[in-house]
Amino acid sequence: MIEVQGVAKYFGRFSALRDLSVTVREGEFVSLFGRNGAGKTTLLRILAGLTRPSSGDVRIHLSGPRSPQEARGGMGYLSHNTALYGDLTAVENLRFYANLFDLALDEAELDKRIQLVGLAGREKEPVRNYSRGMQQRLAIARAFLHDPSILLLDEPFTGLDQTGTEFLKDYLSRAHGRGKTCVMAIHDAVLGYELADRILVIESGGVAMDVARRSVSLAEFQQRYRALVKERSDAG
């Protein structure tokens, strides 16, 4: 379970989040919508323990409440930044992270992970030579190498082609099926709607809409979301 209470984050005069409170249940898949600069990335970074909130409190419950800093090992963070070293090969990248996570993964196991994301036969090549889509696939293998129970995703579909998108979608719904908690910031309304249990819209650093997916149809959600964004951009 993730508990966010009255979290605010300022960067000088600019406030990215304002008094935001939300609770994500264990095993829940939450899609975060909102315009660029609405605060989605800041929220995910705060959940990941990468950014310290200016005020407010974040608790991550993984067999007992913890601060995001302590809970790091139980979380995986995937964004459009791949966090891969361009001059290392796929295997070397994964082995580096496996060692840091204290995972006893042998060569065969690492190869299997690479095959799983559809990069078989390229494991001995520097990542720099990969296409953007291939790098993103490897980034998926990297981010979830330690099989975290909370997946934090910031625009994870960026740069993926059709098959890559299908793959990640399939991967995420299986992870969700295995009871993993997912929080995903996304622009694509269809994808975000399909995967989610619950839809959150963040606007100007606060929760502007919070609905269970079952209670709205896709068309209805899209309409409401569009109206909300329009109203906000007219206002601000």
Added chain:
Amino acid sequence: MPAKVWTIFRKDLLIELRTKDSLNAMIFFGIVVLVIFNFALEAIRESIRAAVPGVLWVSFAFSGTLGLNRMFAAEKENSCLQGLLMVPVDRGIIYLGKMIAACVFMLLTEAVIFVFSLIFFNLTVWREIPYVVLVCLVGTLGFTAVGALLSAIAANTKMREVLLPLILFPVVLPILVNAVEATAIILNTVDYRQLKLPLTIMTVFTIVFATLAYLLFEYVLED
């Protein structure tokens, strides 16, 4: 803990040996500095041996700063630092791995620069070499102990490459002063017992700042 320091160190070493980006630049710059000093010291050509320790350490410090500036370059690309920060290891471990890598690169550079300085300044040394190695080792450890911390600070500012030497040199001054002093003792005297004082100060400096940086590194990486 040592295993993870090794993992981070090995990763940096692997990338550097594959690309040689930093080492090439560091070595070349170090040699350029030697050549420039050759012109600058033309007037005292007869007694140049006395100036060699200073020239050497200025060259080491300049090329070392170049390397330290590149230290977080690989981590910035693709936001690797973000991936690294999600790993449940103490931030101090990341510091130690990075610092040892920077230290090794600097020592490799120093070895090459030293050989060139023997040629350029016509020096003959054999007996002195173990002592020179010792001084370089302690001095470079001290230099990078502070350097790795300040490089992480500078890497997150808008003036990164420019800022590092400005904030680094005042802080590492004790290392430079004592390293020059110690090298001068080795090259210009026979009484090596005098080495004890500069070596002690450099060792104290290194221990104090390595400990301090180990503890403070997490604040520097926090966003």
Added chain:
Amino acid sequence: MDQRGQARLDEFLGALLFAGMILALYMAFLQAPREKTMGDLQRIFYFHVSSGITGLTAFAVNFAASVMYLVRRNRWWDHVALSSAELGVMFLSIVLVTGPIWAKPVWFVWWTWSPRLTSSLVLWMLYVAYLLVRNYVLDPDRRALVSAVFGIVAFVDAPIVWFSIRWWRDIHPAPMLETGGLSPSMRPAFYTCWAVFQILFIYLLRRRFFLEASRQEVEWLQRRADMVS
């Protein structure tokens, strides 16, 4: 203390400072005896040494505030750290300017690389570097954090700098206060100057602190205004 109380305290300190400065000028220039060999030139000593001590006090305050910021994460401490570092640099600049003015007629050179001079200069550079770090980090939270780390590093470095170069030959007069060499007739003037400089430091520290606090309040008000609009 409320805002009015603070303002009242500032007024009191300002008045005290004004009176103190006039007294200090009288003590240093008229009351204190003329030095035998250096003549009136020696009178610069009262201001030179007082600023030096005050500068060191400021850096100690900066160190304490830096540590406190890391522990408490309260911007209040960051304001103290910033204010004291700026004042420390200012007082040390006075030391570095009055030193050569005195040195030229007595040593016949403006500058010499004696340990005391060199370490003062390096200390000054360390805190100029501190202000540079602050200048180049844009986000206020990060700036506070990173400069607190640098403030701690700088303060720990200072004594090592001093020990590193202290065996160089020193022509700087040995600190007469430690050796008890300061003539008793000069002591009242010196202690007056010293005390007035400390009051000056406290007064300026408070003013600089409130300026920074106001700046933060403006930032907060701007955020509120953005939120409403």
